[in-house]
Amino acid sequence: MARSKKAASNSSDPQTSSTSPPEPTSSSPEPAGPLSFKTNDDDRDVVKVNNANPTELKHACDDALKRYLSRPELFKQIHLHTDIRLGLGWLSVFVAAGTALYGYKVEFERSKPVVWVGLVLYIILTALQTLYAYFIEGDIVFVGKRKTFHKRIITERITLSSTTVPALKPTPPAYRLQLNYVCSTSGGKSLLAKGKTHGSKEYNAFFDEKGTMDQERFEQWVGELVEVAMKSKTS
Secondary structure (H helix, E strand, O other), rough: OOOEEEOOOOOOOOOOOOOOOOOOOOOOOOOOOOHHHHOOOOEEEEOOOOOHHHHHHHHHHHHHHHHHHHHOOOOOOOHHHHHHHHHHHHHHHHHHHHHOOOOHHHHHHHHHHHHHHHHHHHHHHHHHHHHHHHHHHEEEEEEEEEEEEEEEEEEEEEEEEEEEEEEEEEEEEEEEEEEEEEEEOOOOOOEEEEEEEEEEHHHHHHHHHOEOOOOHHHHHHHHHHHHHOOOOOOO
């Protein structure tokens, strides 16, 4: 996947010379959705992939989704799943290195009990990492959190999972999103809203024949799905 900087716009254009942060277009006291904020295209990189490779297409969409929703005015990305997997991975590496060093320094017969313990521990840690990625993290690509204040502190949490819908002639492969949204106050004790939605769109809706991504169209689609989930009130 190739990403390159877009050419800068003419500096004499008054619409591109402003450096003020984006402002929500709605004055509603409810939390503002992604579509309430204007996106500045000037600093956006061009994303180009091999549009015959579904894996590259999915990764490009996942990355674009993270960039879009983790903007300062939207959600702060939570990296808990990545941190746990990396922690288990590094711990298994340290165990393997320590076990190998001990086996090298100590006589073979004396080192066997410790080496066996190290081997078993390494296998357990590696298995835990794999099981965590498969059963807990799963297809999750973005977890975000946002706190806003309007007479009270409102906490929002959003989770998005993505998969590729395989191509079935004559239908090309598609990008599928599953969204979960929770809005609460009082430190999570009072639930204000809870929503769930999903949607899918063929990759060729976001990528042209050369593999260049239409990020504005993709962000519009993602923003619409997020706002559908946000408007699903439970209380």
